[in-house]
Amino acid sequence: MSKLTVIILAKNEEQNIVDCINSAKFADDILVIDDFSKDRTVTLAQELGARVIQHGLDGSWEQQKNFAIKESQGEWIFFLDADERISEELAKSMQDAINNPEKGSYLVQRENKFHHNEATHGVLRPDWVLRLCPRDGAMVLGNVHEKLTSPYDESNLKGILYHYTYDNWDQYFRKFNQYTSLLAIQYQERNKKVSFVKDIIFRPLWAFIKMYILQGGFKDGKMGYILSVNHYFYTMTKYVKLYYLYKSGGKL
Incomplete structure (x- = not known):
């Protein structure tokens, strides 16, 4: 061996x-x-x-x-x-x-x-x-x-x-979409609860504050701001997908 x-x-x-x-x-x-x-x-x-x-x-x-x-x-x-x-x-x-x-x-x-x-x-x-x-x-x-x-x-x-990390923004957002979809499915399989107010309105805001302020994203200038905002939408998107998996099987 x-x-x-x-x-x-x-x-x-x-x-x-x-x-x-x-x-x-x-x-x-x-x-x-x-x-x-x-x-x-x-x-x-x-x-x-x-x-x-x-x-x-x-x-x-x-x-x-x-x-x-x-x-x-x-x-x-x-x-x-x-x-x-x-x-x-x-x-x-x-x-x-x-x-x-x-x-x-x-x-x-x-x-x-x-x-x-x-x-x-x-x-x-x-x-x-x-x-x-x-x-x-x-x-x-x-x-x-x-x-x-x-x-x-x-x-x-x-x-x-x-x-x-990423060569370009196209690659970044392909992974963004792939991972948020897989996470939503994983959460559903675990019967994870989702609240529109808590998880789609407030949780993304906390995610932005945590990354941009508490974890120092502001120190990285423009890129730090962009990545922190994207983290807001990443958090919101995975819960939006989960919310609609429960509500309508993911269909709009």
């Missing part, structure tokens, strides 16, 4: 996949789970020595990632998005962790980056995410904003995981 499998979920990521894989070259096994890309993602990944398995997402990140865990050959796994890059310091920390006889699960600090803008507060402030853990006992839960879970004690790794 390999020591470490880096797992990359991808679909039509030819612009990202090369830099992504190159940042993970220290791993024993690089596994790309491809959702039937129509561009050169598969070819480029294979040329770089990655192992590629095609498997349909079918609207569930949870099942796709759990499938990837089963296909991993490493004793350890690390989830890496195609638009993320492992820094040299993080790579070293990961290698130190997996060579430690005492097993644990590890969070990494993710820093969001744009190509031409900067936003380091509010919605896109740096966060800590669980990404590295032993394969044994690992599981992913949740269809949207899914989380990796592990039975081992958690600690933090040194080094940054760089996340190149």
Whole structure:
């Protein structure tokens, strides 16, 4: 069995996949789970020595990632998005962790980056995410904003995981629409209640205040304001979709 499998979920990521894989070259096994890309993602990944398995997402990140865990050959796994890059310091920390006889699960600090803008507060402030853990006992839960879970004690790794968020606004709003729809469906499956006044009028306002003022989005200037307003509409939209799923099956 390999020591470490880096797992990359991808679909039509030819612009990202090369830099992504190159940042993970220290791993024993690089596994790309491809959702039937129509561009050169598969070819480029294979040329770089990655192992590629095609498997349909079918609207569930949870099942796709759990499938990837089963296909991993490493004793350890690390989830890496195609638009993320492992820094040299993080790579070293990961290698130190997996060579430690005492097993644990590890969070990494993710820093969001744009190509031409900067936003380091509010919605896109740096966060800590669980990404590295032993394969044994690992599981992913949740269809949207899914989380990796592990039975081992958690600690933090040194080094940054760089996340190149969005190339353009079209991509941003495609994900906006996709995620709000999936969240509404997930909430309905859990029988989550929705109130027009509380969740569609007041909750989005609180979401804006929290991101723009309390989390410092105002410090990021124009981009901070735009992202905070979009977070208002993101919050409202997922509850509007949920409200009408209950009311009329989502039809207007």
